[in-house]
Amino acid sequence: MPIPPEDRAPDRPPAGAVPPPQGDLPEPAPPATEAEPGPDTATGPAGAEDEYAAALKAVEDRWRRALADLDNLRKRHVRELDRERAAERARTAAALLPVIDNLELALDHAASDPGAIVEGVRAVRDQAVSILERLGYGRHAETGVPFDPSRHEVVGVVQDPDAEPNTVAQVLRPGYGEAERQLRPAAVTVAKRE
Missing domain, CATH: 2.30.22.10 (Head domain of nucleotide exchange factor GrpE)
Known part of the structure; x- marks a missing residue:
């Protein structure tokens, strides 16, 4: 036998989620008494409860969508941060490649003219210092x-x-x-x- 909707447990929010806002919900109408028939006597108290339940459902839907948007934003930020770190690491490594190339050239020519190696190493050091200055150091x-x-x-x-x-x-x-x-x-x- 199915459980009536009013006896079912409400949907539970995800673990660690912020509870739904309570301030945006309309106040439930006071129950109508038979002594004062109002314009809503055709709908009665059940109509007010349906309106309240619809408003509650709309607020919960907005809350769940906001949580999903926040989670998507967090994931996108993590991906972008990883991408930027990798790009910056690649730019820094690429800036150091000419220094390595010049050190290899200096080592290749060291045997032919040992006196020139001092001047070559000094030039490579100046090149490395220039790269650090361009990086802000x-x-x-x-x-x-x-x-x-x-x-x-x-x-x-x-x-x-x-x-x-x-x-x-x-x-x-x-x-x-x-x-x-x-x-x-x-x-x-x-x-x-x-």
Whole structure:
């Protein structure tokens, strides 16, 4: 024997879903009394309940559609983010290919002219630094500038009478990038007062 619709359990929303909004539903009409027949005496209380049930069904349908749209948006965002990461990784790797090509050329010609290899390696280094600058990570290897803990990493303190106190005396390893977008800070020695 089938279960009447009023005794069935309501459809359950998906796990973790937000409950449907309750504020948009019309208030159910008070039950009509026989003493005050109104214009809706032909439909009676059953008509008001049908209207309420239809409004409830419409709100639940909008809620389910909104959940589905949100889930589709989330999935599309994840796909687009993965696609952008792969594209950026490919652009960065492609930018480094000329550096590798020039290093291979320098190694091929090293046997014929050993003195030229130093100049070739210097040119390849300058090319790699230029690529990093185009990617937004400029090189910082300045001496004599005030010490900045967001750009410099102190590896030693030296007494230098020619340098101002608390300035960079020597750069041991250059830094790349700005404070908010930094690949690494510059490793420096800092001058101090005697």
